[in-house]
Amino acid sequence: xxxxxxxxxxxxxxxxxxxxxxxxxxxxxxxxxxxxxxxxxxxxxxxxxxxxxxxxxxxxxxxxxxxxxxxxxxxxxxxxxxxxxxxxxxxxxxxxxxxxxxxxxxxxxxxxxxxxxxxxxxxxxxxxxxxxx
Amino acid sequence: xxxxxxxxxxxxxxxxxxxxxxxxxxxxxxxxxxxxxxxxxxxxxxxxxxxxxxxxxxxxxxxxxxxxxxxxxxxxxxxxxxxxxxxxxxxxxxxxxxxxxxxxxxxxx
Numbered sequence: 146x147x148x149x150x151x152x153x154x155x156x157x158x159x160x161x162x163x164x165x166x167x168x169x170x171x172x173x174x175x176x177x178x179x180x181x182x183x184x185x186x187x188x189x190x191x192x193x194x195x196x197x198x199x200x201x202x203x204x205x206x207x208x209x210x211x212x213x214x215x216x217x218x219x220x221x222x223x224x225x226x227x228x229x230x231x232x233x234x235x236x237x238x239x240x241x242x243x244x245x246x247x248x249x250x251x252x253x254x255x256x257x258x259x260x261x262x263x264x265x266x267x268x269x270x271x272x273x274x275x276x277x278x
Numbered sequence: 279x280x281x282x283x284x285x286x287x288x289x290x291x292x293x294x295x296x297x298x299x300x301x302x303x304x305x306x307x308x309x310x311x312x313x314x315x316x317x318x319x320x321x322x323x324x325x326x327x328x329x330x331x332x333x334x335x336x337x338x339x340x341x342x343x344x345x346x347x348x349x350x351x352x353x354x355x356x357x358x359x360x361x362x363x364x365x366x367x368x369x370x371x372x373x374x375x376x377x378x379x380x381x382x383x384x385x386x387x
Contacts, residue, residue: 193349204359217347221313224345228356233339235298235359241342242349244311275349 158249162218166254166264169214169227175254175264180213182253182265191245191275200237200255200263204230209258210237219249244275283307283327287368289382293360297386301332301340304353305370305378311346327352329371335364360386 166175183197200210209232215225228239237255245251248271254264288302305327312324324346331341340356358366363386370378 197355220347222345222347225347226345227343229338229341229343231338231340233334233337233359235357238357239340239342240353240355242353244347244349 158218158223162216162223162250162252165216165223166214166252169254170256170262171260173260173262175262177264179263180253180255180265182251182267184251184267184269186268187270187272188245189272191247191271191273193242193275194245194269194271195240195242196251196253197240198228198238198253198255198265202237202257204232204234204236206232207258210255211258212256213237213239214254214256215241215243216252216254217243217245217249218252220244220246225251245269245271246274247271281306283370283372283376283378285368285370285378285380287366287380287382289366289384292385292387295361295386296359298357298359299384300355300357301366302353302355303330303332303368304351306351307370307372309346309348309350309352313346325373327370327372329369330354331369332356332358333367333369334358334360335362336367339366360384362386 180200188194202210213228216223252266284306286304310325314322332339339358366382368380
């Protein structure tokens with residue numbers, strides 16, 4: 146019974162995260178490729194987990210990354226951050242540090258100027274959660 | 279009350295025209311998520327930096343919408359392509375409406 150209840154909660158989180166991604170992409174299902182998300186396999190401290198995203202792009206008119214959405218499917222809310230790039234960024238790459246409440250998937254979704262969307266996903270195992278009080 | 283947020287920035291002093299340089303930014307801030315409770319079980323109100331932006335000579339380079347899942351002392355590392363000498367301006371916007379800024383000059387040969 147415990148595992149059934151646990152599964153249901155996990156699914157609800159995943160559904161909320163999917164909905165959030167679909168709002169970002171305008172309903173378009175993201176393809177794999179072009180975007181690389183880098184995160185540790187195991188995070189000992191969920192309070193500060195380094196995450197990096199990089200999208201293949203020339204970052205010129207005709208081949209430009211507009212934004213990258215970062216979400217996590219096991220936090221109290223899925224949203225983490227949204228990066229906005231311009232041609233002056235030179236590359237579509239950014240690094241930040243995030244909180245993870247527990248072991249979960251971190252997902253990065255890139256939106257290109259031509260409307261195409263790409264995603265990458267990494268599971269991060271968390272030893273000590275980062276949302277406690 | 280926490281101390282006034284203090285930015286720390288790393289920008290190269292010089293670059294070649296057309297070079298893509300790396301910028302590192304951090305600002306001291308507790309980033310209270312709105313998820314924590316105090317000893318009496320009351321929710322501690324959310325107070326985070328919700329937006330970061332970097333401009334070069336007035337043109338947008340990189341910005342970020344920030345949610346409570348970003349760690350305390352928010353850190354951002356990103357790149358900029360520079361074609362002329364000028365000034366990077368960094369802006370952080372707090373939930374309470376405060377705006378914190380910092381500027382760095384770069385010489386481009």
